[in-house]
Every structure is written in structure tokens, then in C-alpha cells.
Amino acid sequence: MRSTAGxxxxxxxxxxxxxxxxxxxxxxxxxxHSVDGPAHLLGARAIADHGEPVYARYYELDWFPTPNLAGTxxxxxxxxxxxxxxxxxxxxxxxxxxxxxxxxxxxxxxRPESTWLAIAALPLCxxxxxxxxxxxxxxxxxxxLACVGLTLRAAPAWRPGPTLALAALLTLTWLxxxxxxxxxxxxxxxxxxxxxxxxxxxxxxxxxxxxGAVLSxxxxxxxDSGDGPTWTSPLGRVVGLVSLHTTVTTYSRWEDVVxxxxxxxxxxxxxxxxxxxxxxxxxxxxxxxxxxxTAAAVLVLATxxxxxxxxxxxxxxxxxxxxxxxxxxxxxxxxxxxxxxxAAVALVVATGAxxxxxxxxxxDYDDLAAEYLAAGEFVxxxxxxxxxxxxxxxxxxxxxxxxxxxxxxxxxxxxxxxxVDVGHYEAVLDYFPxxxxxxxxxxTVLDPELTGLGSVPPQIALAQLPALAxxxxxxxxxxxxxxxxxxxxxxxxxxxxxHFEKVGTTGRGLVEVWRSVPAGSG
Numbered sequence: 001m002r003s004t005a006g007x008x009x010x011x012x013x014x015x016x017x018x019x020x021x022x023x024x025x026x027x028x029x030x031x032x033h034s035v036d037g038p039a040h041l042l043g044a045r046a047i048a049d050h051g052e053p054v055y056a057r058y059y060e061l062d063w064f065p066t067p068n069l070a071g072t073x074x075x076x077x078x079x080x081x082x083x084x085x086x087x088x089x090x091x092x093x094x095x096x097x098x099x100x101x102x103x104x105x106x107x108x109x110x111r112p113e114s115t116w117l118a119i120a121a122l123p124l125c126x127x128x129x130x131x132x133x134x135x136x137x138x139x140x141x142x143x144x145l146a147c148v149g150l151t152l153r154a155a156p157a158w159r160p161g162p163t164l165a166l167a168a169l170l171t172l173t174w175l176x177x178x179x180x181x182x183x184x185x186x187x188x189x190x191x192x193x194x195x196x197x198x199x200x201x202x203x204x205x206x207x208x209x210x211x212g213a214v215l216s217x218x219x220x221x222x223x224d225s226g227d228g229p230t231w232t233s234p235l236g237r238v239v240g241l242v243s244l245h246t247t248v249t250t251y252s253r254w255e256d257v258v259x260x261x262x263x264x265x266x267x268x269x270x271x272x273x274x275x276x277x278x279x280x281x282x283x284x285x286x287x288x289x290x291x292x293x294t295a296a297a298v299l300v301l302a303t304x305x306x307x308x309x310x311x312x313x314x315x316x317x318x319x320x321x322x323x324x325x326x327x328x329x330x331x332x333x334x335x336x337x338x339x340x341x342x343a344a345v346a347l348v349v350a351t352g353a354x355x356x357x358x359x360x361x362x363x364d365y366d367d368l369a370a371e372y373l374a375a376g377e378f379v380x381x382x383x384x385x386x387x388x389x390x391x392x393x394x395x396x397x398x399x400x401x402x403x404x405x406x407x408x409x410x411x412x413x414x415x416x417x418x419x420v421d422v423g424h425y426e427a428v429l430d431y432f433p434x435x436x437x438x439x440x441x442x443x444t445v446l447d448p449e450l451t452g453l454g455s456v457p458p459q460i461a462l463a464q465l466p467a468l469a470x471x472x473x474x475x476x477x478x479x480x481x482x483x484x485x486x487x488x489x490x491x492x493x494x495x496x497x498x499h500f501e502k503v504g505t506t507g508r509g510l511v512e513v514w515r516s517v518p519a520g521s522g
Contacts, residue, residue, distance in 0.1 A: 034133030098142030140177030391477030
């Protein structure tokens with residue numbers, strides 16, 4: 001066997017770029033279905049086509065700066081230019097592949113030879129929150145790492161050009177998502193604390209954060225979303241963080257096995273690196289990255305899980321940053337080339353195994369989404385839709401019980417038919433720009449508390465359904481209804497039979513479509 005000495009950089013680079021290219025090709029060929037993605041598409045449709053009567057009637061646009069504004073605006077432009085499929089594909093590409101590219105940029109600022117560590121971002125970027133459909137958060141994570149890379153290049157000199165660029169990039173990160181902005185500021189703070197003790201090294205970084213701080217204050221004064229904090233088990237958070245369950249596992253327990261392998265590889269690298277001296281010129285970056293990783297881990301364990309229904313999964317959104325910052329710490333302490341190759345191969349194999357484990361569920365949910373969206377053939381353009389779910393069809397991975405691939409599909413169906421989905425969750429939250437007009441909000445007719453329509457079974461004012469006419473009601477998952485859901489389904493069909501007519505059912509019975517009957521007809 002010929003020696004690989006001297007060829008390690010090329011091999012390590014290929015071990016990053018080949019899986020990266022394969023992932024990009026897969027997304028383009030078969031964009032993966034997500035839970036929240038359909039709701040984002042309807043929000044973008046309502047913005048892009050706000051001149052259409054149905055959207056002008058129900059939606060108002062509010063461009064007050066919020067931590068979802070940038071991603072939503074980009075998506076709306078993509079919908080306007082290329083349609084729903086192109087818009088979703090581009091966002092899925094950016095949300096997944098922006099993180100490994102941005103991590104590679106940050107790693108290069110520490111030590112160019114350590115950019116191979118960006119391989120570890122591949123399984124992380126295709127994680128639980130990606131498949132949930134948190135596109136803005138995923139974009140924000142990539143932007144936060146870009147801020148980290150720019151911070152490492154700007155410190156400690158803090159010349160005007162890089163300082164202004166960092167201020168602009170941090171502001172863009174804030175406009176994309178608040179949690180990545182906090183993580184980027186955390187790394188910036190770690191860089192300042194571990195850096196020179198002089199006034200200029202403190203004032204310039206503080207100035208870069210000022211726009212985001214002002215926007216945060218303005219948003220807190222503007223918003224009425226949110227509620228009291230809720231907490232989850234600290235022990236569960238520790239286990240989820242260390243095992244990468246929180247970050248990676250999405251569909252099945254088999255993913256926990258792969259996640260544990262990835263965690264083991266990274267821990268082994270950390271143990272090897274702990275005995276190493278930081279590479280020449282990387283000592284300051286190593287200290288900052290180590291402090292940032294530790295502080296981010298503390299945040300994961302200490303922050304509330306949510307602030308009511310509106311701001312949830314906070315600890316889970318933070319959970320990727322201790323790992324990403326730890327990779328930057330590793331970059332300053334490079335292992336021997338042989339160990340780097342072994343670790344890189346192990347990470348690539350684990351990434352491939354993760355994809356193989358997920359393929360059956362991904363295919364099942366793609367089929368499920370395709371059948372659901374086929375209900376569009378029974379729905380007239382410009383209609384009002386109400387989706388009622390009677391079964392939860394999500395995966396059994398010990399995760400959020402709301403992970404049901406059908407949960408927001410009515411929103412994508414509405415976007416395709418240029419219609420309105422009464423259950424469009426973005427339209428009742430003030431951190432998205434397209435919202436239901438208060439005077440004609442269709443959600444308040446059925447679900448004044450905003451919590452019953454998305455439940456399984458739905459808890460809504462059934463008698464008020466005819467008041468929304470003309471309307472299409474989608475009865476979802478009737479064949480899988482059991483227990484209390486089956487009883488509610490029976491009551492629901494009785495109400496529908498009095499005021500609606502059944503106009504169609506999808507191929508395998510996933511969705512029944514009922515159309516309201518005009519008063520006095522028949």
C-alpha cells in the first residue's frame with residue numbers, strides 16, 4: 001500500500017467537498033419535506049402576491065424589524081421570481097449548506113490546515129431543527145459563524161473596515177434569527193475578554209453589537225408575543241448535548257447510535273488536543289473559542305426551554321453552538337495527519353450512515369406530503385381552508401410531539417392554490433411580516449385562544465365553521481383516529497354533513513375534502 005504522506009490536505013479536502021456536493025445534489029433532486037416549511041411558503045406567497053384579492057383581504061404586511069424579517073423577505077423574492085418549488089429548494093440549500101461553508105471560513109481564520117474539521121458540520125446541519133423547517137434559524141446559524149470568522153480576522157486590531165463589516169453582518173444575523181445573533185455576540189465577547197486589555201479592543205467590538213442591541217430593545221417594546229418561561233430537565237439537557245441527540249436525532253432511535261459515534265469521534269479529538277499546544281499564532285483564537293464553547297454550553301443548560309407557545313425550543317436552538325465553537329478550539333490544536341484522516345473518514349462514514357438510516361422515513365414523509373397536496377385538485381383558487389387533524393403522524397424519536405409532517409401542509413396547499421389557510425401559524429405571530437388583519441382574522445372565529453386548531457383532535461368552535469363560508473375543510477388522518485380523536489371525528493362529520501358536501505378524498509384516504517354549501521341551496 002502506497003503511503004499517503006504529503007497527500008493528506010487533498011484527501012481531507014475531498015472528504016469535505018464530495019459529501020457536500022452529494023448533499024447539494026440530493027436537495028436539488030428531492031427537496032426534503034419539513035414541518036414548518038409549508039407555513040413559510042404561504043407567508044412568502046402572501047407577501048409576493050399581496051395584490052391578489054384574497055391576500056389583500058386577509059393579510060396585512062408589517063415591516064417593523066423582527067428577528068425573522070431577512071429570511072422571510074428572501075423567501076418572498078424567491079417565490080415571486082421562481083415559484084414555490086424553486087424558493088423551497090434554494091432555502092433548503094442555504095439552510096443546510098451555509099453552516100459547513102461558514103464554519104470552514106471561521107476555521108480558516110484560525111488555521112487553514114484545520115478546515116477539514118468542517119466535515120463535522122455536515123451531520124449537524126442536517127439535524128432536527130433543519131427537518132423541522134426552521135429555515136431562518138439555520139440561515140442565522142451560518143451567518144453567526146460568518147460573524148465568528150470575521151471577528152477572528154478583525155481582532156485584535158479592529159480597523160474601521162472590518163469593524164463596520166462585522167456590525168453589518170451582526171445586524172443581518174439579528175434580522176434572520178435572534179438565537180444565532182446571541183451566539184455570535186457570545187463569541188465576540190469571549191474574544192474581547194481573552195484579548196488585549198486596552199480601550200480600543202473593547203470599544204470597537206461593543207460598537208458592532210450596538211445596532212442589534214437597539215433592534216432587540218425596539219422589538220421587545222413592540223411585541224406582545226411570548227409568555228412565562230418553561231423549563232425542561234437539566235439532566236436531559238446534559239445527555240442530549242453530550243450525545244448529540246438534541247442536535248441530530250430526528251426520526252428514529254437508530255440516529256442516536258450514529259450521533260453517539262460522531263460525539264465519540266469529537267470527544268476523542270478533544271482529548272488528543274487537550275495535550276497539544278496551540279499552533280503558532282492561534283493561541284488567542286483558541287482561548288476565545290474555548291471560553292465561547294464553555295459559555296454556550298452553560299447557556300444550553302441554564303436557559304428556559306420556551307417563553308410560551310411563541311418562543312420555543314430555545315435550548316435546542318442553542319445546543320449546536322457549543323459543538324461548533326469546540327471545533328474552532330480544536331482547529332488551534334491540530335492532531336497528527338494520520339489521526340486527522342482517521343477522524344475525517346469516521347465522520348464521513350457516520351454522515352453517510354445517518355443518511356441511510358433516515359432514507360425510509362424521508363421517503364415515507366415525501367409520499368405523505370405528496371398525497372396531502374394532491375387534495376388541491378378539489379380546492380378552488382382563492383378559497384379559505386381549514387385543516388382538522390385526527391391523528392399525529394410524526395416519528396417516534398423521543399422528540400417534540402408536535403413533529404407531525406402534516407401539521408402545516410394545509411399552508412403549502414393554500415400557497416399552491418393561491419388560497420388562505422386559517423391555521424397559518426405565521427399569520428397570528430407578530431415576528432412574521434404577513435399577518436391576519438385583526439378585523440377579519442378567520443382564526444379567531446374558530447379558535448380564539450389560538451391553541452385548539454393545531455391540536456389532535458382539534459378543539460375548535462365547530463358550530464362556527466359555516467360562518468367562514470365559502471370554505472373547504474380538510475379532514476386529515478381519519479383512518480388513524482382512535483380514542484378521543486375518533487369521537488371528535490364523529491361529531492365533526494355530523495356538523496360537516498349539515499353545512500358541507502364531501503367533494504373528494506385523496507388516494508389512500510389521508511385527506512377528505514369538504515366544501516361549504518351556500519345557504520339556501522339544495
